[in-house]
Every structure is written in C-alpha cells, then in structure tokens.
Amino acid sequence: xxxxxxIPAALSVPEGENLVLNCSFTDSxxxxxxxxxxxxxxxxxxxxxxxxxxxxxxxxxxxxSLDKSSGRSTLYIAASQPGDSATYLCAVRTGNQFxxxxxxxxxxxx
Amino acid sequence: xxxxAQSPRYKIIEKRQSVAFWCNPISGHATLYxxxxxxxxxxxxxxQFQNNGVVDDSQLPKDRFSAERLKGVDSTLKIxxxxxxxxAVYLCASSLYNAGNQPQHFGDGTRLSIL
Numbered sequence: 001x002x003x004x005x006x007i008p009a010a011l012s013v014p015e016g017e018n019l020v021l022n023c024s025f026t027d028s029x030x031x032x033x034x035x036x037x038x039x040x041x042x043x044x045x046x047x048x049x050x051x052x053x054x055x056x057x058x059x060x061x062x063x064x065s066l067d068k069s070s071g072r073s074t075l076y077i078a079a080s081q082p083g084d085s086a087t088y089l090c091a092v093r094t095g096n097q098f099x100x101x102x103x104x105x106x107x108x109x110x
Numbered sequence: 111x112x113x114x115a116q117s118p119r120y121k122i123i124e125k126r127q128s129v130a131f132w133c134n135p136i137s138g139h140a141t142l143y144x145x146x147x148x149x150x151x152x153x154x155x156x157x158q159f160q161n162n163g164v165v166d167d168s169q170l171p172k173d174r175f176s177a178e179r180l181k182g183v184d185s186t187l188k189i190x191x192x193x194x195x196x197x198a199v200y201l202c203a204s205s206l207y208n209a210g211n212q213p214q215h216f217g218d219g220t221r222l223s224i225l
Binding site: 004032034036041042043044045046049051089091095096097098099100101102103 | 114143150151152153154155158165166168169201203208211212213214215216217218219
C-alpha cells in the first residue's frame with residue numbers, strides 16, 4: 001500500500017525567506033502528484049499538479065519538483081509572506097486511489 | 111465559477127444516530143470524491159464517482175457508510191449508525207473528469223462530532 005510522508009511536520013520561518021517542503025512516497029507507480037494548501041477550518045486548495053511524465057511545475061512563487069524513481073517531491077516557496085501560513089499537503093494518485101501525507105504546518109513570521 | 115458546495119458545515123450527533131451530508135460539485139465536473147479527514151491526518155478517500163457510477167469505494171466502511179449520486183450531479187454521504195471514531199471532517203471534491211492531469215477542487219467540508 002502507498003505511504004506518503006511529509007517532513008517536517010511544522011516549520012517556522014521569517015518573512016522573505018525561501019523554503020522547501022518535502023514529500024516522499026513508497027510506490028513509484030504514480031499517475032500524478034498534487035500539492036495542496038489547507039487553511040484552518042477550510043477545504044484544500046490545489047496549488048500544483050505534476051503528472052508522472054513531468055519533472056516540475058511552476059506557479060508564481062511556487063515550484064514543485066518530482067523524482068519518481070526516488071519517490072520524492074519538493075515544494076519550493078520563494079520570498080515567503082505571512083499569507084503563506086497554512087498547512088501544505090501532498091497527495092499521490094495510484095490507480096484510482098489518492099494517498100495524502102499528514103502535511104507540513106508552515107508559519108511565516110512578519 | 112462557483113466552487114464545491116457542502117452542507118451542513120457542522121453536525122453534532124450522538125453515537126448510534128444517523129447523519130447525512132450533501133455535496134454539489136462544480137458545474138460540469140464529472141468526477142466526485144468523498145474524503146474523511148481525522149484531526150491531524152491527511153484526507154482518506156472513501157468513494158469516487160464518475161457521473162453516477164462508482165469508480166472506487168474500496169475504503170468505504172460499507173456496513174455503516176453509504177453514498178449516492180443518482181443524477182450524476184450532487185451527492186449525499188450517509189452514516190448509519192455513527193460510531194465515536196467517525197468524528198472527522200468530511201470533504202467533498204470534484205474534478206472535470208477522471209484523468210491524471212485533472213486537479214481536484216475541494217469544498218470546505220462538514221465537521222462531524224459524535225457524542
């Protein structure tokens with residue numbers, strides 16, 4: 001069964017820093033990997049989706065990379081802002097199932 | 111475009127009672143998902159519909175949980191009877207269709223508390 005791990009569980013950085021969030025998965029036979037953001041009491045907001053044939057995706061200050069062979073993905077956030085404070089989750093699709101990590105709680109300090 | 115709508119936002123019931131949640135996906139989205147998110151964990155997929163057919167329900171506890179999407183648009187998820195361990199947020203999501211390049215869009219969820 002696919003297992004998804006996110007490290008660290010929590011991260012606190014000063015405003016303006018660049019940061020990297022990590023996601024690892026045990027089964028490399030994935031269709032895609034998606035990064036989400038979750039604010040307290042809210043649903044998930046899709047940030048980036050990387051298909052299995054792709055190596056990276058970019059949207060604004062966000063860049064996500066995928067290394068299927070090693071079972072790893074990173075989410076890079078440039079020039080962090082207090083509004084980036086949220087929990088970030090990654091999810092992989094294997095067949096018709098979606099497996100989520102437990103998330104990294106990010107706090108950006110003004 | 112309007113997002114995924116879910117109701118109610120909160121529900122408190124006693125164990126052994128029944129409860130139902132409603133979801134209206136983004137207009138035109140053929141694929142609908144129900145997830146259970148227990149506090150401190152990532153969401154767990156319970157069931158996936160493509161139009162009004164079930165694609166995957168392998169993690170749905172079928173002895174107490176049921177879901178339907180009769181007209182291929184909105185959907186209901188029911189729990190009967192509820193157990194204490196069912197306390198969680200129930201999230202509904204939709205995507206345009208069931209393909210690897212389609213992102214999922216989530217509603218704000220229904221927070222269920224079992225007393």
